[in-house]
Amino acid sequence: MVGPPRGARAPLKNQRPNTSHSAIQRALATLQQFLHVEAISGVVLLFAAAVALIWANSPASHSYHDLWNLLLPLRLSEFAFVRSVHFWINDALMTVFFLVVGMEIRREIHEGALSRFDQALLPVLAACGGVIVPALVYLSFNNTAGRGHGWAVPTATDIAFAVGVLALLGRSIPSNVRVFLLALAIIDDIIAVLIIALFYSDGLQPSGFIVAAAGIITALGLQRLGFRTALIYVVPALIVWAGFLVAGVHPTLAGVVLGLITPARTAGAETEPPVVRVEAALHPWVAYAIMPLFAFANAGVDLRSIEFDGGTQFVALGIGLALCAGKPVGVIGATWIAVRLGGCRLAEGVTWPGICLIGLLAGIGFTMSIFIAMLAFTDEKLLDAAKFGVLLGSLISVTLGLGWGAEYAQRQRNVRS
Template structure:
């Protein structure tokens, strides 16, 4: 009997490890392919808006969609429903990623989390300072947060193009860094890009959260049961003046991480796995198609718009690598941190370069930061150029790094 107990424990640990690795591999596979889909959607938007059919691009996203509930009528454009409603599902998956990583992943232990956390902080602070160095004046300074985020799908997609010679721990470091970047971006949106707050909205949102927790307590396992409380939380945030997409983060963070009843897979894993392909292959590309359309013929770089584009571009392709690599070096040199096995400084440099790819979240923050179309177009242009340069540098350095890895293994 005593001999069987350790065997059972070993088998359980092995099963959990294999399940975690399978989840990570599936996540990386989806992200890698979706990065290509995102690129195609962004390219399509650019071609469309710079073609003779540009008017149809703008007309499509400005079409009104009406929601009727009895006498209640809510009319918003297609653009609103994509950016403020569908992107809530994107943030729901982000929230679930955070919840899972805090429970059993890269953020579950302080000694594991501290290095990517510090690296991510460096990758937020330095780009923000570079941007403000060009845009400290009122009106343009609101864009300081645009170059602080990393696009997980694009970054992991570029890393996948480099092949299997890249050590797995480098991929994990990049993934942890990008997730922490998302957490910081969510906090920035909540703190700096919300309007005048209406207390009654928070009461509505809290009632939705309590309803979701009550359904969990009662054992409701169907995702459909949580549509109503999710809508209540979303509507509450909208009423409160907080960006409604943050409802997704809140709901993701309260998703159970332990299996209940006959289910062997925890709800946070099951729901995330179900939603992730929809987010990666439909919602994010649709967001890119609706937001990446920058009329390059009509960009006006007067009135400070040129400094917005320049500040964002340099912050992404220069500030991000300096911040990530510099913070990592300081943490290892003076903070008592250690690089994981198989993560060399060449690998850290690759991570820093890829961290400069800031498409989805950067464009999203730009839509919140600027209401002036001229500044918004300049910001999007800066994001596109900075991200493209980061992709180029990342692929160039990564190809050299991958070749070194193959030579070392042969």
């Protein structure tokens, strides 16, 4: 009987390849890349919003609004689909943003922070608190029919801005605090998507859902047949998008649906699953082009024309206060209750000062908040007031987050030294 070579370790009985370790390593590498892109994106977003505000409040402000109202036709033979530049940015390009959101959710559920119930429960409860309390704060100022429609505006967290501010605080912030914030923001996105689908979709047309279902079935069929090239899914994606548009559901939600059905496992000779590969390819485009373009097209509020009367002042006040105060109270309060009742515990390295930092940064709404505001308000005065409230509340949240975060980071450095 031939034994193992001298000096070699005998294999352990029933030893299996350490697939879980490789999955963890892949998940961590993906997370680090994601956080890096989001951190830089936050700076680009801030620059785009600042340029939009300066332009919209300059003597050439009319050209800012005229630019987004230009009509751009999409022509296929005799068919012409004519929409404004604003539409192509907010309803078409932002679909790619929501596609990445859907893929983030899919990846996190498969092997990330949402893959285990015990890991996901605490950020889920924190996110729910961060949605309920801001909505109540807003409605306490705006309980009338027209203004009350904007209750969901301050419920969302801007991942790019929040992660960007966290990056400015340096590496003294524990990694688990970053993971908690990312999980919270992703769950916020899930809730925001559900809110848009349930509360901001009017006059639904069943025929549109039939078209969208055909596109989804086609995409699933191509997956089943083993097609892994992303370009082949463009046609089914367009069918789903058109179906949602006809149905009366905001067409950008097509991106979420397509992201959620993207395969999360490797097949054949693949080294990475499609959900990781496609997200990695699209994420920089979304972070450095689509989101800044959205901010540039929508953050330009002419502050000189805002009239704080007829209830618009309460819209701005309600949103601003809900973001900078309601969000932290909701996130921190829900986390404290969950831990206090004994159903959850804080992860290693996450302390209550860290939870306070997460709560403050969760008040940075911006991208998703402005997006929901545009769905909630058709009245230009209310919309401008809502955007002003989002900008003000997010700015206060950034300031408070940086202030508290600097103190928290210093404490962390003192502990380590």
